[in-house]
Every structure is written in structure tokens, then in C-alpha cells.
Amino acid sequence: MNDTDRKLGPTILQVEGISLAFGGVKALTNISFEVKEHEILAIIGPNGAGKSSMLNVINGVYHPNAGSITYKGNVRQQMKPHEAASQGIARTFQNIALFKGMSVLDNIMTGRTLKMNAGFLAQCLYIGSARNEEIEHRKKVEEIIDFLQIQSIRKTPVGRLPYGLQKRVELGRALAAEPELLLLDEPMAGMNIEEKEDMSRFILDVNDEFGTTIVLIEHDMGVVMDLSDRIVVLDYGKKIGDGTPTEIRNNKEVIDAYLGVSD
Amino acid sequence: MFYREAGQFKTSYKADQAMFPIFQDKIFVAIWLFIGFVVVPMLANEYMFRAIFIPVIIMALAAIGLNLLVGYCGQVSLGSGAFMAVGAYAAYNFMIRVPELNPLICFLLGGLSATAVGVIFGIPSLRIKGFYLAVATLALQFFTDWTFSRIDWFTNYTPSGSIAVRPVEMLGVVFDSPMKKYFLCLVFLVIFTIIGTNIVRGRIGRAWMATRDMDVAAEIIGIRPVFAKLSAFAVSSFFIGVAGALWAFVHLGSWEPLAFDINLSFSILFMVIIGGLGSIVGGMLGAAFITLLPLFLNQLPVWLGINISTAMISHLEFMIFGALIIFFLAVEPLGLARIWQITKEKLRLWPFPH
Structure with missing residues (x-):
């Protein structure tokens, strides 16, 4: 999968200068990136890098201290959960949040x-x-x-x-909810290989058949590299990389922070 | 063997979403309706109507109402007695102040008054949960106790503070005999059960259950917690308010504010817990259990021919009642409705266990 054989639309979501702090703990610092229509964007980073917080900001569970969210042309300081839902943002959770x-x-x-x-x-x-x-x-x-x-x-x-x-x-x-933007928080955490393959297939099919834009967080590098069109890398609440899988693989800073310091 | 869905193929979603999609359930409900409307009136005597059937039915209505709130929406409330009081006193006031109103309308207006109070006292639920909310609803209980015993306007300035009413007349029928009263209550219960069942299987019911199970996820799907919680309080209070009006006008006939004290709230909550949270049938089973068990325990020595003093009997009654509740909750915490469900699952295979 790479982005040359698929048609990406205009920007559907743009976050700019998002900062979020819980008391003295800075979860996110000045994060900006954009998501294009029909794209699969992966957010990666070590534990505690602020990935889930980023999704929570996008669909309004957390309200950022600074920055703006532009979704389908509307600029907002913050989202409200039901507002996000009614405008076509849906998500899944890291720890399953089904109605038991x-x-x-x-x-x-x-x-x-x-x-x-x-x-x-x-x-x-x-x-x-x-x-x-x-x-x-x-x-x-x-x-x-x-x-x-x-x-x-x-x-x-x-x-x-x-x-x-x-x-x-x-x-x-x-x-x-027939979402236009689907946020997946670690959809494959704790799965075995077959289950991961199934889930990857579903994600690609959703993207293909329904044209849904997908932002996903995942730790399995193989999956991330194969699925995504573009990758955003976070570390300690800061963005340290943004690009295609190939670019990320060769990004010195990312390799240092995430994949291990290179000799 | 006797209860199974095998061979009952649904060819449309309409058939699959019917209230009782399984044929045996339909028969079962029909049998119960037959018992309720035909068998009981033929066999029961006046005492049984007055002491057993009428209170059980009205309490079942209240328990179903509370179950909508506690079992389906997950908001614990200790204010059911208060909602019943509001329903009863509001119906009374509508009746004496606007005499041309039909009692049926007064009952419904009583229910609506309870709805209004329920929504107002449901507002704390937006910020507090669980035990804390229970304590907050307790405030309503004390508030109504005080209001109806201190503000004489509500009791129409009767010197003793107690209210006596004549038998109600609806649609040209005077409900004066126990059997007529029984039919009135039964019709109310059937109608409200249908409404309750319809609500919980539709969009509103799913919104309630979603809020109960995982409120953050519910909000992200687009369910507003304000709407879900307050609508649960509103509908539940309506049910309980109408039950309160029936309790006062049809069962008691004359009452004072103490008739709706905290004990009533507790027993309705017990009915819901013992009957089964989140189950309409559970409300009915729980009401029957809690209302009938003391009567049964009371009569047991007489039937067995054991000679003990009445004081002793009533003490024993409390002790055994308490012990049974504890035993019961330890054995089956999910309530009578769960036992019923397990029975059904067992019946699918019985008598061939494989």
C-alpha cells in the first residue's frame, strides 16, 4: 500500500498548535498535523507520548489549553463529544469501551x-x-x-x-455511525497474528469501500508501516516526525527516540 | 425441548424484533394474561384481592418504574416513596381543585407532576454517581415528607393531615369493589408494562443502557448524558407517580404522609434488586416476592399448626425475611429474573441434557 495508487482528497482535519496539560504535566506541546480525506494516518510513539490524548482532543473528550482544530472547514478551539459525533467523527478505545x-x-x-x-x-x-x-x-x-x-x-x-x-x-x-473520520486507538493491541491480519483487512476494507478517513494508533511497527499512508511520530508530547513510512523509517530523530538509538 | 427457538425461522427483521420473538414466550404471556384476567377473578376472595393482588400489582408498576432508572440507566435512587407521594398528592389536589377533571386524567397529571419533580431532582445525577447520588435522592424523600405533612394546602387543610377519598370513577364505572379495583390496577400494569418494554428496546432504552455501561463511550457516540439521565428520571418518575396515585386512591383509600416514607422507598429498591436489575419481568417478580413473603411467613405457623404468639410470629417474620434476602442475594445476585432466564436456558435442552 502506498499513497501513489490511491486518490487522496483535500484536508479534512487539521490540528494546529495543540497543547494540553494536566496540572503541571504537559501531555501535548504545540502539535500540528493534518489529515487528508481518504487517508490512513498512523500516530506512533513510546508509551506516554500523548497519542491517546491527541485522539481525545480531536473528538472532544479533552479540551486543549491552546491551539485550534479545523474539521471540514470549521475552525474550533475545542470539540464537544456529541458535536464531533454528529459531524461524523467516530472512534474506538484502547481499553474496550463496549456496553457490556x-x-x-x-x-x-x-x-x-x-x-x-x-x-x-x-x-x-x-x-x-x-x-x-x-x-x-x-x-x-x-x-x-x-x-x-x-x-x-x-x-x-x-x-x-x-x-x-x-x-x-x-x-x-x-x-x-457511518463516520467520515474514524479514530482507532490501538485496534490490534493484545491480538495474535491471525486476529491482527483480520483487523488489518477490515481497516483497509473500510478505507477502501466506504472511503473513510482513518487515524490510528498502533504499536506494531509492521502493521503501521504496511497500513498507513502517512505516520506522525510523537515523543513526550512533541511531534518529532511526520511523513510516509519510508521517510519515517529513515528519520534519524525518530529512530533515536522510538526505534532505539542508532550507533 | 419445550422452550427452544429451533425451527422458528424469521424472514423479516420485523418478525425478529417483535416483543416476544419466540413462540413459546407468546403462549406463556397469553397464559399469564389469562390467569390475571380470568382465573384470578374467578377464584380469589375479597381478602386476597385486598391483601395480595392489588398491592402486588401496584408495587410491580412502581418497581418497573424504578427499574427503568436504576436497572436500565444505572442511576441509584432512594426517592421512589417521594415520587409516589408526589403522584398521590398531586392527583388528589387536581381532583379536589378541578372537580370536572376525570380521575383518570388526574392520575396521569399526578404522574406528570412526579415527572417534573423527578427531572428537577435528577439534575444532581449529571455530576454525581452511585452511592452519592443515592444520598442526594434521599434528600427528596425527606423534602416530600416534610412538605406534605407541614404545608397544609396540599392536604386541603384537613385537621389530622390525613386524606380520605371516595372510590374513583372512571369511564362511567365506579371502582368500589375489590374486584373492580383489581381490574383497574391490572389494566394500568399491562399498559405500562407494554410502554416500558417498548421504551427499553428502542433508541431511548439503548441510550440509557449505554450510559449505564460506559458513559464516556456513550457520549462519543453522540448520546448526551443530560438527555439520557434526565429522560430516565422523567419516565421512571412518571411510572412511580402513577403507581403512587393508584396506591393512595385504589389501595389505601385514606392515607397520611407516613404512608410514603423512606421504608416504602427501600422496599421498592429491594424489589428491583431482588427481582433483577435491568429487567421488566424482574420488577414484577420482585414486587411479588417482597409483598408476599411476609404474608406467607405470617401464615406459615397457622398452616403448620404450630402454636406461637402473634408477637413472636411478627419477630420471626422479620428475621426470616432478612435472612432470606441475604441468602437470596448471595446465591443469585442478579435476581429472580436471572433465575427465570437460567430456567429458560435449561428448558431448551431438558429433558435431554445433550
């Missing part, structure tokens, strides 16, 4: 919350718009279930599923 008491189907249906608008009374009586809406969205959800090949577990409570499948369901929940 609900079935796979319900979890993914929840992902479509913002697309549903039946009135309260109709929902109480399960008539008219409420029922049609449930059925119509169920169809969409079943498409996602098919796509992720989890048909057999659709009625299982997610708490009973093995880890790899939970990760897959979480991706499904994010996809259900």
Missing part, C-alpha cells in the same frame, strides 16, 4: 443513535415511525455485521465474547 450488558446487535444499533429521530410517543407505543426506523436501521446494522463476519454472535451479550471479537464489535459500533 447489551447484545452485539444492540451495541451496534447504539452506534446509529444520531441517525434515529422517532418521537418519544411513537417509541413508547412502538408504532409508525419508531418501528419503521428500528427495522430500517436494523438492515444497516446487519450489513455491518455481515461486513465484520460476526453474524453468529449477534444476540450474544458482549461481555461473554473473547477479546478479539469485542474489538471487532467495537469497530462495528463505530462504523454504524
